[in-house]
Amino acid sequence: MDDLLAEFIAETRETLDTISGEIVAWEADPGDRKRLDAIFRFFHTVKGSCGFLDLTHIQRVAHEAEQALSELRDGTREPTPRLVSTILAVMDRIGAMADALERGEEIDESHDEPLIAALGGKDDEAAAPALRTATEMRHPARSIRVPLELLDRLMGGVSDLVLARNELSRQLRRTAGEDQVETAFERMSTCVAEMRDAITWARMQRIESLFAALPRLVRDLSAELGKSVQLDIDGADVELDREMIEMLRDPLTHIVRNALDHGIEPPEGRRAAGKPETSILRIGARQSGNQIQISIADDGRGIDPHMLKDRAVQGASLSAEAAQSMSDVDALELIFQPGLSTADAVSTVSGRGVGMDVVRSNVERIGGSIDIESVVGQGTTLSLLVPLTLTIIPALIFGVGEGRYAIPRANIEEIVSLGRDRAEIEAIGGTEAALIRRKRLPVVRLAAVMDMDHAESAASGTDRAQHLVVVRASRRERFAVMVSAVFDHEELVVKPAAPSVMQAGFYAGTALPDNGMPLLLLDIAGLAAVAGLRLGMADPQENRVAAEPDAATDVLIFTDLDGCRRAVRMALVNRIVDADADQIVERAGGLRLVIDEETVPVVASGDLPKTGHVRLLRLSDGESAIAYAIGEGAADVGKFPETFDRARGTGRILGVAVVDGEPVELLDAHFLFAEFSERPAISVEQPRCLVIGGDDLWRRELLAPLIEQAGYRVTFDEDAEYDVAIDASGTDQDSDGQDFEGTEADVVRLSADPSPGKDRIYRYDRTGIVDALHARRKRRASG
Amino acid sequence: MSQLYLVAEIAGTRFAMPADTVESVVTASDIIPVPRAAPTVAGIAALRSKVITVIDTRAAINGSKARIAASQLLIVAKLDDFLYGLAVDKVHDVCEYATAPRKLGAAFEPGWRRVSTGIIELDGAAIVVLNPATLVAGSDSVAA
Numbered sequence: 001m002d003d004l005l006a007e008f009i010a011e012t013r014e015t016l017d018t019i020s021g022e023i024v025a026w027e028a029d030p031g032d033r034k035r036l037d038a039i040f041r042f043f044h045t046v047k048g049s050c051g052f053l054d055l056t057h058i059q060r061v062a063h064e065a066e067q068a069l070s071e072l073r074d075g076t077r078e079p080t081p082r083l084v085s086t087i088l089a090v091m092d093r094i095g096a097m098a099d100a101l102e103r104g105e106e107i108d109e110s111h112d113e114p115l116i117a118a119l120g121g122k123d124d125e126a127a128a129p130a131l132r133t134a135t136e137m138r139h140p141a142r143s144i145r146v147p148l149e150l151l152d153r154l155m156g157g158v159s160d161l162v163l164a165r166n167e168l169s170r171q172l173r174r175t176a177g178e179d180q181v182e183t184a185f186e187r188m189s190t191c192v193a194e195m196r197d198a199i200t201w202a203r204m205q206r207i208e209s210l211f212a213a214l215p216r217l218v219r220d221l222s223a224e225l226g227k228s229v230q231l232d233i234d235g236a237d238v239e240l241d242r243e244m245i246e247m248l249r250d251p252l253t254h255i256v257r258n259a260l261d262h263g264i265e266p267p268e269g270r271r272a273a274g275k276p277e278t279s280i281l282r283i284g285a286r287q288s289g290n291q292i293q294i295s296i297a298d299d300g301r302g303i304d305p306h307m308l309k310d311r312a313v314q315g316a317s318l319s320a321e322a323a324q325s326m327s328d329v330d331a332l333e334l335i336f337q338p339g340l341s342t343a344d345a346v347s348t349v350s351g352r353g354v355g356m357d358v359v360r361s362n363v364e365r366i367g368g369s370i371d372i373e374s375v376v377g378q379g380t381t382l383s384l385l386v387p388l389t390l391t392i393i394p395a396l397i398f399g400v401g402e403g404r405y406a407i408p409r410a411n412i413e414e415i416v417s418l419g420r421d422r423a424e425i426e427a428i429g430g431t432e433a434a435l436i437r438r439k440r441l442p443v444v445r446l447a448a449v450m451d452m453d454h455a456e457s458a459a460s461g462t463d464r465a466q467h468l469v470v471v472r473a474s475r476r477e478r479f480a481v482m483v484s485a486v487f488d489h490e491e492l493v494v495k496p497a498a499p500s501v502m503q504a505g506f507y508a509g510t511a512l513p514d515n516g517m518p519l520l521l522l523d524i525a526g527l528a529a530v531a532g533l534r535l536g537m538a539d540p541q542e543n544r545v546a547a548e549p550d551a552a553t554d555v556l557i558f559t560d561l562d563g564c565r566r567a568v569r570m571a572l573v574n575r576i577v578d579a580d581a582d583q584i585v586e587r588a589g590g591l592r593l594v595i596d597e598e599t600v601p602v603v604a605s606g607d608l609p610k611t612g613h614v615r616l617l618r619l620s621d622g623e624s625a626i627a628y629a630i631g632e633g634a635a636d637v638g639k640f641p642e643t644f645d646r647a648r649g650t651g652r653i654l655g656v657a658v659v660d661g662e663p664v665e666l667l668d669a670h671f672l673f674a675e676f677s678e679r680p681a682i683s684v685e686q687p688r689c690l691v692i693g694g695d696d697l698w699r700r701e702l703l704a705p706l707i708e709q710a711g712y713r714v715t716f717d718e719d720a721e722y723d724v725a726i727d728a729s730g731t732d733q734d735s736d737g738q739d740f741e742g743t744e745a746d747v748v749r750l751s752a753d754p755s756p757g758k759d760r761i762y763r764y765d766r767t768g769i770v771d772a773l774h775a776r777r778k779r780r781a782s783g
Numbered sequence: 784m785s786q787l788y789l790v791a792e793i794a795g796t797r798f799a800m801p802a803d804t805v806e807s808v809v810t811a812s813d814i815i816p817v818p819r820a821a822p823t824v825a826g827i828a829a830l831r832s833k834v835i836t837v838i839d840t841r842a843a844i845n846g847s848k849a850r851i852a853a854s855q856l857l858i859v860a861k862l863d864d865f866l867y868g869l870a871v872d873k874v875h876d877v878c879e880y881a882t883a884p885r886k887l888g889a890a891f892e893p894g895w896r897r898v899s900t901g902i903i904e905l906d907g908a909a910i911v912v913l914n915p916a917t918l919v920a921g922s923d924s925v926a927a
Binding site (some may be wrong): 119163164166167378403404449450451460471495496497499500501503504505506507511512516517519520530 | 820828
């Protein structure tokens with residue numbers, strides 16, 4: 001519905017803009033048949049769309065105009081100047097109403113009766129004022145429609161621009177440039193970076209457009225399957241690159257189909273299991289760091305890991321012994337194996353065994369990961385973790401032998417150096433495992449995968465320092481990649497590689513980093529497959545043998561405005577907001593972020609930039625939200641140890657711990673919410689205070705705000721009901737001091753005299769006035 | 784309908800390539816090897832602000848890997864939106880040839896037969912016309 005409405009608004013505006021030229025010409029020559037037709041068509045279209053969208057008011061206005069034009073066409077009416085301007089006013093009015101619709105405002109219908117009357121030719125004079133207001137109310141359009149291809153071309157152009165900039169930077173470095181050239185280059189670099197941000201932002205789309213098709217899908221499917229399903233969508237305002245949205249469409253549809261077909265039981269089954277007949281399918285999206293998490297949770301029958309094992313053993317993809325020792329969690333991952341279906345029978349909806357493996361490879365192809373959790377009898381949750389955008393990827397550059405490669409940052413969990421007692425390699429039954437903090441991980445020797453063993457041994461004399469890059473292909477599936485050197489973090493513009501390169505199976509694309517030497521980006525999921533780790537999964541490894549419970553909290557680690565590295569618990573982070581500096585305003589004694597028609601209190605632990613972008617974390621405690629401004633640089637998901645040094649006093653910082661070799665402070669979210677969050681508005685009826693007498697300017701502009709601040713509603717109407725009254729007549733020096741009638745019990749009398757007599761209060765005695773008001777109200781309330 | 788051809792030389796043999804797929808002829812800068820790519824791939828290289836895939840033309844024709852180093856002459860061709868650099872020893876000329884190429888006879892080596900579309904005659908000598916698409920194709924392109 002919202003999409004249709006937006007479409008209608010945009011279309012109406014566009015037509016209005018294109019025929020505005022016609023209108024002027026028509027005004028000059030109202031007899032021009034062709035232009036008359038164009039204008040008639042406009043009203044006809046608007047009328048039709050409004051009928052469809054149930055905008056009865058606009059429909060009526062358009063209908064009346066269409067009627068009048070039709071009479072003009074038939075020649076039964078003369079195009080008098082007044083009728084022409086009325087029709088023009090109606091057009092403006094429709095534009096204004098479209099604007100109001102877009103802002104979600106009520107349409108003020110009072111303007112239109114005189115217009116309609118004038119169209120009917122009944123009351124020409126009365127329409128005159130309406131004509132004026134209608135014309136004044138037209139607002140300029142604030143958005144335009146742009147074809148998606150154009151946006152994509154812009155993005156491509158900007159990516160090329162970034163690369164060209166890098167090339168220029170290399171050339172400049174070679175020819176030790178002049179200062180002026182350097183300055184100009186710096187300026188250009190800033191512009192390019194800003195432009196890249198803007199285009200990236202322009203391509204961002206609310207995930208809403210991905211979710212929009214789901215209600216219909218769920219409705220149709222549940223009807224077909226005879227199930228009763230309630231769809232619950234959350235986080236539709238999370239934004240991600242439109243290309244990602246397209247790539248997610250199929251996997252999401254597939255998962256929803258599966259949930260409805262296999263996950264959710266028919267009503268009788270649910271009744272038997274003691275569940276409500278209507279099941280709930282929850283689909284939620286949220287941003288975490290540079291990634292978007294989408295979860296699809298049903299409350300259906302869940303997936304039985306034993307059944308999955310049986311199926312896999314039947315399908316010969318798993319040995320019976322392996323199945324025996326496999327943990328339930330690992331068994332659930334079997335669902336992503338090709339050819340394995342949980343469906344007992346093939347239905348028209350799903351269950352042909354082409355499924356989750358395809359979903360998984362689709363998600364992994366876009367640099368994402370997919371996880372499954374399921375409890376028999378309670379339901380299944382699938383979580384997709386995908387990067388925000390495809391085109392520019394923060395990556396780690398490292399060396400293997402002579403070559404340099406990159407891994408997307410999103411895949412990297414940590415980097416461990418071998419031989420510093422932090423990690424060691426064990427040989428187990430012909431394979432190798434890395435022992436890092438008493439946990440074993442499968443190891444992939446990249447040099448071996450790349451058939452570079454001889455190069456490796458040649459370089460071994462000088463290059464003995466080995467590192468392990470711990471990567472995750474999914475939340476549970478982790479392995480260590482052995483590399484010979486770790487170089488740098490860099491944001492890479494990744495382009496697809498030629499098919500003859502991609503056939504290696506573990507490359508994601510090519511990139512040209514700042515040093516000008518082309519680079520290959522590794523595809524972690526592909527690497528795991530090529531190295532045979534996927535197969536190893538069916539053979540339960542020593543993965544968890546020495547595993548200890550993971551005593552760490554998921555946190556988002558970021559650089560704060562004051563340069564400190566700080567962390568906040570992941571669960572509290574709603575999303576990361578990039579706002580313009582002027583979206584943050586100081587109001588009511590605090591900073592507030594104005595975004596999407598809400599204002600959120602802003603917490604800043606340093607100076608906010610005055611111009612440009614500000615990055616904020618939108619934290620939520622479930623009810624209220626605060627925005628925490630953070631500094632430049634990447635915000636990464638990390639682990640904060642359970643035990644850490646607690647801060648001495650209470651304040652914004654709860655404590656500090658060392659994460660990845662640097663001290664990181666953990667924010668005290670409880671303190672932040674207690675201190676900064678919006679207290680719910682107190683809806684208690686405010687007592688009313690009547691103000692009587694006195695100079696009008698003084699009592700309205702000076703006295704009334706003081707009373708309102710003290711929690712009263714101010715009225716100047718003597719006939720209105722009131723709880724207390726202030727007689728300000730004594731403040732007016734010229735007045736004869738005639739007192740307002742009322743008992744001393746509920747009237748506060750003011751005076752212009754700084755030392756007033758008994759029963760009067762000096763008019764600038766703030767506390768005196770407020771105290772007197774409170775005292776009188778209390779007395780009245782108890783009396 | 785005449786067609787423009789770029790005439791170049793590899794391993795002592797002249798060949799022609801339709802000029803419409805050719806973007807430019809450059810000398811290679813550093814060529815970065817790509818482990819486990821197709822055997823025809825000599826590596827990747829930077830061309831201005833783009834990354835091109837360098838094809839070992841000799842390997843693509845007869846399976847014997849050539850030594851491809853910096854300053855190697857590359858014919859840059861665009862195919863399916865990917866840029867390739869085809870390694871050649873010499874580039875001679877661009878010439879125009881009016882009629883369609885003749886089919887290759889069975890006497891030709893299988894390697895050449897696979898990557899070529901026919902023969903044209905130039906200054907009294909026959910020249911094989913290569914099809915760049917088969918040259919750059921991946922796994923199945925190398926004959927034993």
